[in-house]
Amino acid sequence: xxxxxxTHITDDRASMVDISEKDVIRRRAxxxxxxxxxxxxxxxxxxxxxxxxxxxxxxxxxAILAVKETSSIIPMCHQIPVASIDVDFEMMDxxxxxxxxxxxxxxxxxxxEALCGVSVALLTIWDMVKSAEKDESGNYPATAxxxxxxxxxxxx
Numbered sequence: 001x002x003x004x005x006x007t008h009i010t011d012d013r014a015s016m017v018d019i020s021e022k023d024v025i026r027r028r029a030x031x032x033x034x035x036x037x038x039x040x041x042x043x044x045x046x047x048x049x050x051x052x053x054x055x056x057x058x059x060x061x062x063a064i065l066a067v068k069e070t071s072s073i074i075p076m077c078h079q080i081p082v083a084s085i086d087v088d089f090e091m092m093d094x095x096x097x098x099x100x101x102x103x104x105x106x107x108x109x110x111x112x113e114a115l116c117g118v119s120v121a122l123l124t125i126w127d128m129v130k131s132a133e134k135d136e137s138g139n140y141p142a143t144a145x146x147x148x149x150x151x152x153x154x155x156x
Contacts, residue, residue: 016076022107026156030101031114033148035122036094041132046091052128056089056096059124063087063100066120070113080106082113087121094142098122099151111150118148 037045045055052058064085071079084103089096100117102110122145126133133143 019078019107024105024107026105027110028103028154029109029111029114029150030152031118031150032097032099033118033122034095034097034146035125036144038142039094041129044132050129055125055128058128059121060087062124063117063121067102067113067117070116074112077112078108080104080108096125109153111153
């Protein structure tokens, strides 16, 4: 492949990167993302009237579970000891922004855990409100998940 060296492939065999020589240090990563929803759906979430229950409480628990299971979902992620998970939501007129912060004391970073938590939080919100977001044909013309990204990664 034009002299390209891959960190997770050796002799056409997938493998995890060896982190055994890296120092164990404190690490933190924060990821964010948003889901666009109709104004009516946002109002129903704020009023607590979504038929499936408390949308943000459910999404918060889902994010926490996703962070803890990241290495089971993403093949090359190392299992790391998660020290702390904080999940927050910002309500907007037509969207909800999710923010997930993960802390660990480990040999490798926690950005994939934060990204996984944000992604599952947003997917859970979609699942909780999909009946309200569907149009007459059963599609979701206004609903969209976007802007999932790491906003900060720190070693300290």
